[in-house]
Amino acid sequence: MINFTEYTILLVxxxxxxxxxxxxxxxxxxxxxxxxxxxDGEAAV
Known part of the structure; x- marks a missing residue:
């Protein structure tokens, strides 16, 4: 089973x-x- 809490969420x-x-x-x-x-989107990329 996959543990999704390992993943970081990127919020832009x-x-x-x-x-x-x-x-x-x-x-x-x-x-x-x-x-x-x-x-901003540019910083996210």
Missing amino acids: EDDPNDVFLIQRAFRKANLANPIQVMN
Whole structure:
């Protein structure tokens, strides 16, 4: 069985409020994956 908590989630979002809401939703869904936040698509690439 695959352990998906090993994978880091890349979140590309420039609005800090949206980042907060997405991280909150992940916590409420009990997702334990680490989240790497980038502010723009160019930085993510």
